[in-house]
Amino acid sequence: NAGVTQTPKFRILKIGQSMTLQCTQDMNHNYMYWYRQDPGMGLKLIYYSVGAGITDKGEVPNGYNVSRSTTEDFPLRLELAAPSQTSVYFCASSYRGNYEQYFGPGTRLTVT
Amino acid sequence: AQKITQTQPGMFVQEKEAVTLDCTYDTSDQSYGLFWYKQPSSGEMIFLIYQGSYDEQNATEGRYSLNFQKARKSANLVISASQLGDSAMYFCAMREVLAGGTSYGKLTFGQGTILTVHP
Numbered sequence: 001n002a003g004v005t006q007t008p009k010f011r012i013l014k015i016g017q018s019m020t021l022q023c024t025q026d027m028n029h030n031y032m033y034w035y036r037q038d039p040g041m042g043l044k045l046i047y048y049s050v051g052a053g054i055t056d057k058g059e060v061p062n063g064y065n066v067s068r069s070t071t072e073d074f075p076l077r078l079e080l081a082a083p084s085q086t087s088v089y090f091c092a093s094s095y096r097g098n099y100e101q102y103f104g105p106g107t108r109l110t111v112t
Numbered sequence: 113a114q115k116i117t118q119t120q121p122g123m124f125v126q127e128k129e130a131v132t133l134d135c136t137y138d139t140s141d142q143s144y145g146l147f148w149y150k151q152p153s154s155g156e157m158i159f160l161i162y163q164g165s166y167d168e169q170n171a172t173e174g175r176y177s178l179n180f181q182k183a184r185k186s187a188n189l190v191i192s193a194s195q196l197g198d199s200a201m202y203f204c205a206m207r208e209v210l211a212g213g214t215s216y217g218k219l220t221f222g223q224g225t226i227l228t229v230h231p
Contacts, residue, residue, distance in 0.1 A: 031217050042116070042203050042221030043157075050216065058218060090157060097217035098145070098209065103157035 001026050004104035006091050012110045013081040021076040021107050023091030031094045032074040033101065034058075034066065036087040043090060049074055050097070081111045114139045114206050116222035124228050125194045132179070133189040133225045135204030141165075143209035146187040147219070148178065151201040160202075163187060165209070194229045201226050 007022045025032065030051050035043035035058075045058030049068040063085060065077040074093075078085060088108050092101040115138040125131040137146065148160040163171045163178045171178040179188040191198055204222045209215050 033217065033219075035219075040223070042205075042223050043219070044221070045218050048216060048218060056216075059220075088155065092157075094217050097215035098207075098213065099217070100159055100162070101217060101219065106155050108155075 003027065004091055004093055004102050006089075006104040006107050008107060009105070010108045012112065013078075015081060015083065015111060017081050018077070018079050019081070019109075021078070021089055021091075021109070023074045023076065023104060024072050025074075025091075025093040025102070026072065027093060027095070027102065028071060029093035029095050029102075030071070031097055031099075031101075032068065033092040033094075034064075034074070034076045035090045035092065036060065036085075037090060037106075038087050046076065046089075078109075083111050085109065086111045114141070114144070114208065114220045116204050116206055116220055118204055118222035118225050120225045121223075122226045122228065124230060125191075127196060127229055127231050128193055130190060130192045131194055131227065133191070133202050133204075133227065135187045135189065135222060137185050137187060137204075137206050139185075139206065139208075141208060143213070145207040145209060145215070146178070146180070147205040147207065148176070148187075148189045149203045149205060149221075150198075151203065151224070153200070157203075161189070191227075196229050196231060199227060199229045 034046040047066040091104040150158040
C-alpha cells in the first residue's frame with residue numbers, strides 16, 4: 001500500500017492564480033481530511049469528508065473548495081491564491097472518525 | 113470549542129535522560145481523545161500515542177507514555193531514555209467524540225514544542 005499520497009510536493013503560485021492539490025489514499029478509508037500548517041504552528045483543519053459525495057467545513061475553510069467523487073480521492077482547490085495561503089498542506093485519512101488518521105507527506109505551497 | 117495549549121516552545125534534554133512535554137486542553141465535552149504526534153525536520157506527521165478520556169490507565173507505547181490528569185485537563189508526553197532521533201517538533205492534539213462513541217475525527221492541534229536532544 002502506498003498509503004496517502006499528495007501531489008505536488010512543492011509549488012509556487014502567483015497571487016490570483018488557482019491550483020488543485022491532489023490527495024489519494026489506497027486504504028479504502030471513508031474519512032479524509034485537509035489540514036494546513038503555517039510556519040511554527042500546529043495544523044488547522046480546512047475541510048473533511050466522511051464519504052464519497054459528503055464534505056464539510058473545518059476551522060479555516062475560506063479560500064478553499066473540495067470535492068469527493070470517489071472514496072480514494074479528495075482534491076483541494078485554491079481559487080485566487082493569496083499570500084496568506086502560503087503554508088504546508090497535509091491530507092489525512094482514516095477508516096472511521098474514531099480510528100487513527102494516516103497523514104500524507106504534505107505539499108509546500110508558496111504564494112508570491 | 114476545543115483548545116490545546118502547549119506552553120513550551122522549546123525543550124532541551126540530554127541523551128538517555130527522560131523529558132516531559134506539557135499539554136493542557138480545554139473542552140466542554142465529556143468524551144474526547146488526546147493524541148501526540150512527532151514531526152521531524154523531514155516534515156511528516158508520525159502518530160505516537162493515544163489516550164481516551166474514559167481510559168482509566170495512562171497510555172504507554174514503548175518509550176512514550178502519556179501522563180493523563182483529567183481533573184487538571186493535562187495530557188503530558190513523557191519520553192524516557194531520549195535518543196538523538198527524538199529531536200523533532202511534538203504536537204498534542206484533541207479529537208471530539210460524539211454521542212455513542214462516534215466521531216468525525218476532526219483534530220485540534222496545539223502549537224507544538226521543539227525538542228532538541230543533546231549527545
